[in-house]
Amino acid sequence: MDKTIFQSVRFLPGVGPKRMEPLHDLGIDTIYDLLTHFPFRYEDLQVRDVSTIMDQEKVTLAGIIVTEPVVHYYGFKKNRISCRMAIGEQVIQVSFFNQPYLKNKLIQHQECIIFGKWDAKRSTLMGMKIISTKEDMEETSNFEAVYRTNKSIRQSTLLKLIQTALPLYKENIPNPLPSSIQKKRQLLSHPEAVEGMHFPKDERHSKQSRQQLVYQELFCYQLKLQSLKKKRHHSQKGQSILYENAALKVFIQTLPFTLTEGQKKVVNEICYDLRAPYEMSRLLQGDVGSGKTVVATIAMVATALTGKQACLMVPTELLADQHYETICALTKETEIKVGKLTGTTTLKERRQLLEQLEKGELQLLVGTHALFQEDVIYHDLAFIVIDEQHRFGVKQRVQLAQKGMGVNVLQMTATPIPRTLAITTFGEMDTSILKEAPKGRQPIKTFWVKEQELEKVYDYIEKQVQSGRQAYVISPLIEESENLDVQNATEIYEMISKRFENRLSVGLLHGRLKSDEKESVMNAFQKNEVQVLVSTTVIEVGVDVPNATVMVILDADRFGLAQLHQLRGRVGRGEHASTCILIASPKTEQGKQRMQIMCESTDGFYLSQKDLELRGSGDVFGLRQSGIPEFKVADIVQDYDILEQAREDAITFVIEEEDSVTYKEIQEFIEQTSRETEEVLNG
Known part of the structure; x- marks a missing residue:
């Protein structure tokens, strides 16, 4: 591969020292960067008839x-x-x-x-x-490219630089795709596609050029993911957790319920990985209420039975409290010692807990970000579970895994991830899916009502409480400000307290409460001493009160489908029929569409796909948090079919061609061009 294409853009005529900085701000440092700084749209210059516009x-x-x-x-x-x-x-x-x-x-x-x-x-x-x-x-072509520019670089300047660079360096543009794949997928060569993106002859030429670039971008990314997966599976660096199968079966028989077929299948997949010589890297996707915590607990117990340690990291203290209580209850008939470590653990408790952890006297640890702090030393950490993984950054997950040698990692999410995102972001991981809800769960009916009907909703809550049930009222998101959300929740709490005065008890829960205050409110709600709980989205994950059957979400159109589904999942957890009421008067068609979709489906996987289509990957998960790469040309929603083709071809190519010259050339090209992916994959 001729590397002159990757030399600094300063070697191009017309680029002096003053131009280097504004070009750098646009992500243009090399000749190749300039030639792949593609237009984001085209102006149609074809002369039109006034009557048609x-x-x-x-x-x-x-x-x-x-x-x-x-x-x-x-x-x-x-x-x-x-x-x-x-x-x-x-x-x-x-x-x-x-x-x-x-x-x-x-x-x-x-x-x-x-x-x-x-x-x-x-x-x-x-x-x-x-x-x-x-x-x-x-x-000229009827299509004129429009580029992303800045104050110092105008459209005309950028176009002139590209017009200068293309004839000088077109022959140096690499053509990384294997010829067999190029032929199979009927693609232009990479140099042809680069030229076609800047100067398309017509609309068809523009589409063909984009198709090649999208395919190449997705193929190279998938090739990297599949290579990592293959290397991990052939690595002997992981800790093999050789637990006694009979002892684990005895523990499973002590559980107060029978595992669903889905849970049994996923437990087997995870336990197979635990015994393997390579590091486990598995994603467990489970729809709301599918029983992921139980599955994770069984795997952690399997680890503890060998004398090794396991930990579970969650995003909030409320969730840490709940998981800690659940795991303690499930393991009460064993000799396994369980601990909890959060930001509000007292100094005395923390000192004692860290001492037990370092000596190996504590086998299971549940906690928040506190689990990977510098002074937290594990005796023999072999298995970690990260719940609601998209709430943690890539680096935070890596920091926790580095607390042991060859640690096995299970990441869990209750936000079902559309296949599009799963194979893009988690393509190097093994995946397990839990869709089946435990027996006895009642389906949740969802209704959308306008704000002017709020009084009827409060009457409905009162009737449900009179029949022995409980309700949540969720305060709307104001903006990215916890202070404002808390203020809003407090105002709603005061209004509802006045509305139900002397007839039922109302509680308030938000992220600014102290840990013991949150615990007190949740205990009161779990014991039915509080019948209506006004809360911010702090209760979005994990909170489990089977007697709560009504979920009211105010200004529901401010939330995405995935988050609405999470909130709805706080009810329908017991034997009673449950209802979710969305209060919203959306101004946009998309807002109305989201409300209708929520009323039509309770399938989290379907909803997450719709959320992705309506809002895009960045808004659904947050690009930085989730590790979703930002592609130059590809759109993982719009280009889903090409993504599937690229993944299929990458899997085959890694298996069949890993030792070939072509494979090494593609790897060299990926190394030269992938910046964003490097950051995502290596944290």
């Missing part, structure tokens, strides 16, 4: 200038050129703002071709640029 549409119109152009000056450096242009029998107004130098190009009685935005109400073309003659049009 819509208001505010960008179009190219051709006509005769019938009046002398006049420049009007107003304010500092502000001006407008005005003239009239005849298109057939119709005469329209043409205006250009702050481009007085164009006056000389608008010549009365001569033909002119102008690109601009059409204002139908005023019959005016708000001109953006002049395409002088029909000959100019014939010499």
